[in-house]
Structures are given as C-alpha cells and as structure tokens.
Amino acid sequence: MAKRLALMLILVVCLLPLEAGTNQPYTIGIISLKSGLETLASLVQTSASQFAGTLYVSEKEQTLVEQLKFEAAQSVEAEKLHAAYEKHVPVQNPEQPVVTGSDTLQVSYTQVSYDENLAAAVQTGDTAAMDWLARRNGHIGLLILDTESFDSLLRVKVSSYLVGLNKTVLLLDELVQYANYPELAPTLDQALFSSSSNKRMSVVQFTELPVAASIIIDGQEHALVNKRVFLEPGKHGLQILAPGYKPVSEDVVLQGGRIHQLALQLTPVTYPSVNLFSTSGTVDWIQEGKLVGQGSHLTLIDPTYPIVLTVLKDGFAKRIIHLPSASSEQMRVSLRPVFFSDPTILQEGQKDFYKRLRNTILLFGAYVGCSTFSGMVASDQNLWQVGLTATSAVALVSALAGAGNLARYAALAESSF
Numbered sequence: 001m002a003k004r005l006a007l008m009l010i011l012v013v014c015l016l017p018l019e020a021g022t023n024q025p026y027t028i029g030i031i032s033l034k035s036g037l038e039t040l041a042s043l044v045q046t047s048a049s050q051f052a053g054t055l056y057v058s059e060k061e062q063t064l065v066e067q068l069k070f071e072a073a074q075s076v077e078a079e080k081l082h083a084a085y086e087k088h089v090p091v092q093n094p095e096q097p098v099v100t101g102s103d104t105l106q107v108s109y110t111q112v113s114y115d116e117n118l119a120a121a122v123q124t125g126d127t128a129a130m131d132w133l134a135r136r137n138g139h140i141g142l143l144i145l146d147t148e149s150f151d152s153l154l155r156v157k158v159s160s161y162l163v164g165l166n167k168t169v170l171l172l173d174e175l176v177q178y179a180n181y182p183e184l185a186p187t188l189d190q191a192l193f194s195s196s197s198n199k200r201m202s203v204v205q206f207t208e209l210p211v212a213a214s215i216i217i218d219g220q221e222h223a224l225v226n227k228r229v230f231l232e233p234g235k236h237g238l239q240i241l242a243p244g245y246k247p248v249s250e251d252v253v254l255q256g257g258r259i260h261q262l263a264l265q266l267t268p269v270t271y272p273s274v275n276l277f278s279t280s281g282t283v284d285w286i287q288e289g290k291l292v293g294q295g296s297h298l299t300l301i302d303p304t305y306p307i308v309l310t311v312l313k314d315g316f317a318k319r320i321i322h323l324p325s326a327s328s329e330q331m332r333v334s335l336r337p338v339f340f341s342d343p344t345i346l347q348e349g350q351k352d353f354y355k356r357l358r359n360t361i362l363l364f365g366a367y368v369g370c371s372t373f374s375g376m377v378a379s380d381q382n383l384w385q386v387g388l389t390a391t392s393a394v395a396l397v398s399a400l401a402g403a404g405n406l407a408r409y410a411a412l413a414e415s416s417f
Contacts, residue, residue, distance in 0.1 A: 048143065055106075144159040154177070155173070199256030209242070
C-alpha cells in the first residue's frame with residue numbers, strides 16, 4: 001500500500017506540478033522562439049497584465065479549467081498526505097478536493113528565460129511538448145513570441161496556447177520598422193483582450209480626464225484604473241463629473257471583445273469674479289500656500305471652486321475661508337484680534353480695565369469728599385481748592401482713559417464679526 005501511494009505521489013508531483021493552491025491565480029508563461037526578444041516580451045507582459053488578467057472561458061475550456069483546478073487540489077492533498085506519512089502521523093479519511101465551477105479564471109503572466117532547446121520543441125508545434133513545457137513551469141498556458149526579419153521591417157507574431165486544448169491561436173501578426181515594438185501596443189492590447197474576454201466583456205478607455213473626475217455608469221460610480229473601466233457589452237449611460245467642469249453625459253453602445261477609445265471634451269465652468277474686502281485693514285491673502293495679494297481688497301478672476309483662502313495679519317488670529325461653490329460675488333472678511341483670541345491676554349486686559357474703573361470711582365469719591373468737607377470745615381482755606389482741582393482733574397483723566405479703553409474694546413469686538 002505504501003509503495004502504491006508513493007508511486008501515485010511521484011506521478012502527481014512530476015506530471016501535475018501546479019504548485020499554486022486552488023485559491024491562487026494561475027500563470028501563463030511568455031516564451032520567445034528567438035533570443036534578444038526581451039523588450040517584446042516585456043511589452044506583451046505589460047499588455048496582458050492590463051487587458052487579459054481575467055480569462056472568460058468557453059464551456060469546453062471551463063471543463064478544462066475544472067480539471068486543472070481538481071489536479072491542483074489533488075496535488076495539495078497529496079503533499080499533505082506525504083508530509084503526514086513522513087512524520088508518522090496517522091491519516092484517516094483524507095479530504096477529497098472540492099472545486100466549485102467558474103466561467104472565469106484569474107491569471108498572471110511571467111516571462112520564461114530563452115532556451116534554444118525549448119524554443120525548438122515549441123516550434124515543432126508538438127502539443128505534447130508544449131503541455132510538458134507549460135506544466136513543468138507551473139503554467140496553464142503559453143504566449144509564444146516569434147519574429148522574422150525583412151530588411152528594415154520586422155514581422156512580429158504572438159500566439160497563445162492553453163494546456164489541453166491541443167491548438168495554437170495566432171493573436172497578432174504585424175510588421176514594425178526597426179524593431180519599434182511600442183508602436184504595436186494598441187494592436188496588441190486589442191488582440192489580447194479580444195482573446196481573453198471571449199467577447200463577453202468590453203473596455204472603455206478614456207483618453208483625457210481631469211485628475212479628480214468621477215465616472216457614473218448606469219447610475220453607479222465606477223473606479224477607474226489607468227483611465228479605463230471594464231463593462232459588459234451593450235448600451236450604457238456615462239456621466240463624468242469633475243470639479244471646475246460642466247457635467248458631461250453620453251450614451252455608448254459597447255461591442256464584446258473591443259477596446260473603445262472615448263474622448264469626451266469637458267468644458268471648464270466659468271464663474272464671476274469674487275471680491276473680498278477686509279474690515280481689519282491691510283492683510284495678506286494666501287491661496288494654496290502662495291501669497292496672492294496684500295491689502296484690504298482682493299479680486300479672484302475666473303475662480304475655480306472649491307476656494308480655500310488664508311488671511312493673515314500681525315496682531316490678529318489667522319482666518320481660513322472656505323468657499324465650496326459660487327455663492328456671492330462680494331464678501332467682507334474680518335479678523336479676530338489676538339487680544340480676544342488669547343484667554344490669558346483677555347483676562348489681563350479685563351483686570352486692567354476694572355482697576356482703572358475702580359480708581360476712577362475712588363477719585364470721584366475723593367472729589368466729592370473734598371467738596372463736602374470744604375463747605376463744612378474751614379471753607380476759606382485755599383488747600384480745599386487745590387484738593388478739589390487735583391481730584392477732579394485726575395478723576396476726569398481717569399474717566400476719559402476708561403472710556404477710551406471701553407471704546408477700543410467695542411471697536412475690536414465689532415471688527416471680529
């Protein structure tokens with residue numbers, strides 16, 4: 001029994017080396033039939049990763065996918081069983097792999113280092129050899145690259161092969177000049193997407209979009225990756241919203257397996273100029289970290305919303321003005337003095353004011369006392385006149401100073417609203 005199990009394990013490991021677990025994405029190898037095609041292979045890998053990361057399989061391919069998944073699950077269970085036997089751990093009722101059906105397959109792409117013998121084997125078209133090559137590297141398929149020179153022109157061919165289908169499909173056959181592979185990118189993108197989507201998906205590629213644009217498709221917001229979105233074929237309603245631009249709506253009819261280039265012209269929204277007036281005198285107007293003006297007045301011509309302005313002035317607290325949308329063409333801006341912004345300074349100022357008010361009351365009291373006593377005792381003494389004059393003068397000065405402070409507080413309070 002142990003020999004039989006060991007033999008089965010060797011067969012599974014050698015013939016079905018799909019090392020990834022059932023929850024891991026499968027890989028497709030990119031193999032070159034000639035040396036020196038690394039640049040082309042990198043271009044194909046980038047294009048395939050962007051447009052062919054999901055394979056939409058047919059019914060026949062789905063059966064193959066299920067088989068591959070089952071084999072991978074069996075391989076994992078066999079490894080667990082082998083590890084248990086090596087540790088002399090008893091195993092009872094080993095779990096049978098359960099694979100759920102799916103008509104899509106998530107794949108990634110990796111480059112296979114050029115090998116002359118492997119390239120020769122693939123060139124023969126022997127499906128058994130290609131199956132072996134793919135399985136040996138843990139791939140479920142291959143993208144095969146080949147070139148042929150014609151003076152300054154280079155013929156580029158890209159073919160695909162999926163393990164078990166026993167056929168190679170030509171995806172791209174194009175001429176480029178002086179090995180200028182990047183000019184093949186649009187055609188290569190279309191070819192790879194058409195093959196992988198099986199005409200069950202479409203791509204909308206936006207050529208120009210503002211950075212903060214939002215895309216609403218059939219009433220739902222969609223996230224864009226590299227300015228593109230994958231949608232099912234058919235009619236869709238698109239709406240683009242972007243700050244500073246008028247909304248754009250358009251209905252599009254998408255064909256399965258096609259990459260649709262969509263260029264929508266967004267018209268900038270023009271708003272009337274905004275005039276800001278400072279009631280606190282000359283101030284510094286700062287927008288996006290840059291000084292845009294100095295003075296008691298600032299005009300923003302052709303503004304773009306939202307607007308965020310910072311207003312600064314010595315002796316006054318910083319004020320940040322946020323205008324999310326156009327609401328008024330004129331705005332009065334007031335700064336709050338530091339005197340009112342700092343509780344400690346405000347408290348000290350209040351103490352000084354009340355001290356001055358108390359002293360003024362005491363001085364007026366002294367004046368009234370002097371006036372009263374001068375009429376009762378030694379009214380002919382000149383000293384009473386001196387006392388009356390001194391106390392009245394000092395009381396009057398103190399009262400005027402207190403009134404001045406009160407007026408200043410009132411003015412400051414008014415300028416902070």
